[in-house]
Amino acid sequence: MNLSRKTNKENFIKACSIALDHGQYSYRFLKQVLENRMTDYQEEPQVKSLPAHGNIRGASFYK
Template sequence: MLYSHTRLEVFYHYERIAIHIRDKAAYGYTTDKTHLVSSHRFVSEWTPERFLEWAESIGDDVKMYIQGILERKQHPEQAYRSCSGILSFQKKVGSERLAKACGRALSYGIYSYKTVQTILANRMDEYQDSPFADELPMPEHGNIRGEEYYK
């Protein structure tokens, strides 16, 4: 491998096999798509707009959740695997469950693949409100004084 301020040359058995222009911009990418393996070429065609359109076709909560994931990464490409994984749940659980799971995850304010996976695995998407203790009725028991005692 040889490199200068403006380019990078890659050699194999003393034969040059690739030349790349160098970009000095911080966090910049200079990928030549023709040099990518076919599976990477497929991934390189992903865009934020593509994920948002796919999510919107499932539901508004899914679109908002995917948008939240994309916005929280410095580079959108860093979020593509999470987005792809979340949207692939549609095949496993259906659009309705995925939309409800994303709606629940939005209420938590936590944007990750793992959050949606946990909600679906524990079937937390199947009930609307979270069953917190203050929402449950007070049980009847002789040792519980009740609200009248404190008035």
């Protein structure tokens, strides 16, 4: 809460989003993200595909 009062609301929300994406929920991580201005960089969304697996049924199975 202390960081949210000291920083721009928009930057704080972006920093929280970055923390959630990386699985880091500490005050220290949020503070470093804000200090290093990592919220200014726009990352391209990563598209994750499903791994190939023999037990996964396709659309043809349900027809």
